Every structure is written in structure tokens, then in C-alpha cells.
Amino acid sequence: MKFQAPRGTYDILPKEMNKWYYIEKIIKKYVKLFNYREIRLPIFEYKDLFQRSVGDDSDIVEKEMYVFEDKNERLFALRPEGTASVARSYIENSMISSKRDPKKIFYYGPMFRYSRPQKGRYRQFYQFGIEYIGDESAYADAEIITMGWKILQEAQVPDVSLEINSVGCKKCRKDYHKKLQEFLFARENKFCPNCQRRMKTNPLRVFDCKNYVCQEQLENAPQMLDNLCEDCEKHFDEVQENLKKLNVDYEINPRIVRGLDYYTRTAFEYKINYLGAQDALGGGGRYDGLIEYLGGKNTPAVGLSMGMERIILALEEAGVEFPQINTLDVFIIPMDKKYDDKAIEIMNKLHDSEISAQIADANTSMGSNFKFCDRNNVKFAIVIGENEIKSEEYAVKNISKHKQESVHLDKLTDYINSKIE
RNA sequence: GUGGGUGUAGUUCAGUGGUAGAGCACCGGAUUGUGGUUCCGGGCGUCGUGGGUUCAAAUCCCAUCACCCACCCCA
Known part of the structure; x- marks a missing residue:
């Protein structure tokens, strides 16, 4: 299974x-x-x-x-x-x-x-x-x-188009419902079967039909917007005035109904x-x-x-590019198992300064480890080899810039902190 | 809930009855201390799942699951 x-x-x-x-x-x-x-x-x-x-x-x-x-x-x-x-x-x-x-x-x-x-x-x-x-x-x-x-x-x-409408209040919607249904039933056989069904259950939904013939029939249908009570009409006008003040582009679509009753x-x-x-x-x-x-x-x-x-x-x-999230600041690459201790020590230091760091597998080739950096948007790589251990000067490579500098062990965190936003 | 299409390697797909393939990706090497190029090497994957037809099924039939498209409806 x-x-x-x-x-x-x-x-x-x-x-x-x-x-x-x-x-x-x-x-x-x-x-x-x-x-x-x-x-x-x-x-x-x-x-x-x-x-x-x-x-x-x-x-x-x-x-x-x-x-x-x-x-x-x-x-x-x-x-x-x-x-x-x-x-x-x-x-x-x-x-x-x-x-x-x-x-x-x-x-x-x-x-x-x-x-x-x-x-x-x-x-x-x-x-x-x-x-x-x-x-x-x-x-x-x-x-x-x-x-x-x-x-x-x-x-x-x-x-994006913003479409607004008013579906009225309890009172004016009830009156309008009646009026619309009267209109629809008078022409019932001219509508598609789907609409004929809808005009009984939820007449407003007839407006949603994409059928050309139905749309034609609806041209002279009464609109909710023309049948709002005084208060609802005033409210709708004020909504629009406010939207204008807020610099929002909208259009009125008398067919926006929404599927929920409330x-x-x-x-x-x-x-x-x-x-x-x-x-x-x-x-x-x-x-x-x-x-x-x-x-x-x-x-x-x-x-x-x-x-x-x-x-x-x-x-x-639309082909919009999403910003990538940098997940790792530093990839620590020990060139041999015997440098793992050093790698852990450096990682700890970096973590203490809130720099994210992870240690590479010492048995993996350098080439592969750098590929990992490319693929994962790693910002820096620190290489640990014989030279570094002896001199305490570490090769710190900026991955995207393809450049590396030698930095003393004691200054690693300061150096990286100064280069990271 | 209704109608149609698709389902093969990580991914995109080719393969329509006779020993399972390609591009990309991935891994290794050329380059044993340095990555987006190049070259070389590396794939047994229940061909979605279960059943059936057949000497033989990825291929035909049935069922089932999932995805995609349209309808319905909405986010």
C-alpha cells in the first residue's frame, strides 16, 4: 500500500x-x-x-x-x-x-x-x-x-478587477426578488433549462448564466441596484465615495451575488x-x-x-518572480574528517552570533560542495584544510561573487556579519 | 454531483501486442584545495493500482485511484 x-x-x-x-x-x-x-x-x-x-x-x-x-x-x-x-x-x-x-x-x-x-x-x-x-x-x-x-x-x-455591487437589505431584496421572478417567469421558456431551474430556487443566479440567449433576455431585467431602498442606495453611494478617496479602482457589476446567504x-x-x-x-x-x-x-x-x-x-x-529566501549563510567545508572538530567549533561560534551555518560532509568532493552552495543560495563557504589549521587564516568564499578572502579565525564572525545584511 | 482527457525513471515525455527508451536533473570522474562551461561514465523503473483477454500486455478490455479540462459552484 x-x-x-x-x-x-x-x-x-x-x-x-x-x-x-x-x-x-x-x-x-x-x-x-x-x-x-x-x-x-x-x-x-x-x-x-x-x-x-x-x-x-x-x-x-x-x-x-x-x-x-x-x-x-x-x-x-x-x-x-x-x-x-x-x-x-x-x-x-x-x-x-x-x-x-x-x-x-x-x-x-x-x-x-x-x-x-x-x-x-x-x-x-x-x-x-x-x-x-x-x-x-x-x-x-x-x-x-x-x-x-x-x-x-x-x-x-x-x-485584477474589483467588482462591487449592492444586494440590498432584507426589506428591499424581498421586494426585488418578487419583481425579478415576475419578470423571469413571464419569459420562462426563452431561458435555458439551467436558468429555468434557477429562477425558482435562486433567481439572482440567473444573471450568472453565460449563455448568450439568456443574456439577451436579461437586458431589460430589473436590477437590484435600481430597486434599492433609500438607505441601501445611500450606503452604496457612500461606499463608492470612500473608495475614491482611498484611490481604489472599482467597477460596478450588478451581477456580483456571492454564494452565501448572509x-x-x-x-x-x-x-x-x-x-x-x-x-x-x-x-x-x-x-x-x-x-x-x-x-x-x-x-x-x-x-x-x-x-x-x-x-x-x-x-x-503571470510569471512573477518570487523572492528567494536565503536559508544558509555559511557552509563549512572540512577537507578531511580530521578537521570535523574544527568545523564544529567554527559552526558554534557562528551560531552564537546568529549566523546560520552547516557543516559539509568531509568525504564529498569540493566541487560537489560548492555546487550545493550554488543550488541552495548559500552566501559564504569556509574551507578548512591543512593550511588553515596551521595559519589560523581561513579561506572565506563569497559564493555569488566568486571571490574569496583569507580571514583570521578570531575575526570570522565579525567578517561575515559585516558582509551579511 | 455531470461530461471529456491523461497516468511510463526525480522531472518532461517517446514507445500502440513480442528482451522498457531519450532530454533535463542527479551522482561519480577528467580537475586528489574550490562551483554555474565542456567531455566521459552511471537507470531492474511493481510502465498509477487491481483484475481479465492472449503463447505473449506499458500497449487490448473492465474496475479503481489520482491529476487535468469543462459544467455546477466558488477561494
């Missing part, structure tokens, strides 16, 4: 980590700049939590959850997303918030969805997410949208067009009703989540 990673999962190998560090560093920078604090949440929760928050007839709950029972017959699910857990924790830990003191939280970690894997789509995948809880003002929406935007910009993901008012997505079917790097929106719905006080909130794999794939696709 040969073991392999379960379907839809994969290993992030040491040689790939630089890509992750690259993005994680940018994320850290922005959560700090905007004053978000990290929360670490369980990887599984009661199944009901997701069922209630994400929505009973969402695809996630219907067919994508990893559900299991524990020995006490309690039903759990591996988390398919992060917001539900944040909301649960917010309530459970009585994180009272107000406009003056909003709770600004971020999370990072694996999520699980049982869907058919393909490129940019896994059963275990990593999401980064931020939540701005306690402020109903449009500025909060704009801040969240801006952070995602800036992170993608700084990571240099090319050609969204109200603002919904948005960051999209690219060169990853095949996986065009969404991340998205989010406002979820004013969720916390109350889960048993907390009526609390406004807005958040976003981004897919790490998608961002990395986009960067790879």
Missing part, C-alpha cells in the same frame, strides 16, 4: 514556501497598518453553525461540507469558511463593539470543501480573511475592500481572467444580520476572504 495525500489535498513543500511567505508578509503589513488583530479558531465547529450562517440551500451546506460525528454522536463539520466561526466567537466571548470601538479581526488557515478538485480548487485550501465588526458606516465596507485591493496590488497580481448590501469580488474557470481571487461583503441571527445582539459587520492558492497561481501564471 502506497500512501498518498487524500484527493484534493497537497503538500506545500519547503521549496514552495517562499511563495507563501511572500504573500503572508504583505498580509501582515496591511493588517498591522489598518490595526486588525489575529484570531485563531477551531478547524471544526458544530455543523449547525455553518448550516445556519451559510444557508441551508447554499451549495456549501448542501454538498460541500465535511461532516462527521464524534464518539458522543455530536455532528461537526470541518470549516468551509471563516466568517461563521468569527461570528460565533464574537458572541461567545462577548466582544462588545461599537462604532467607536469596532472589533477588527483577521484569520488565516485551512478551509475544507468537498468539491471536485481542479486547478486552483482544492478540498483543503488556505484562506486569509478580515472582519470589521460593529460599524454600519460605509467607511467600514470601503476599508475592507481597500485592504484586499492593496494586498493584491502590492503582491503584483496583474490585471450577505446584505455591499458585495464584491476581486477577479482575474487568466486562471480559467477559477477567476475569483477573493471576495466578501456586508453581513449585518448574521450575528443577531446566530443569537447575538444586532451587530453590523463586513468582511472579506481571499484564496491563497488562487493568488499564488495567478502570480505564477
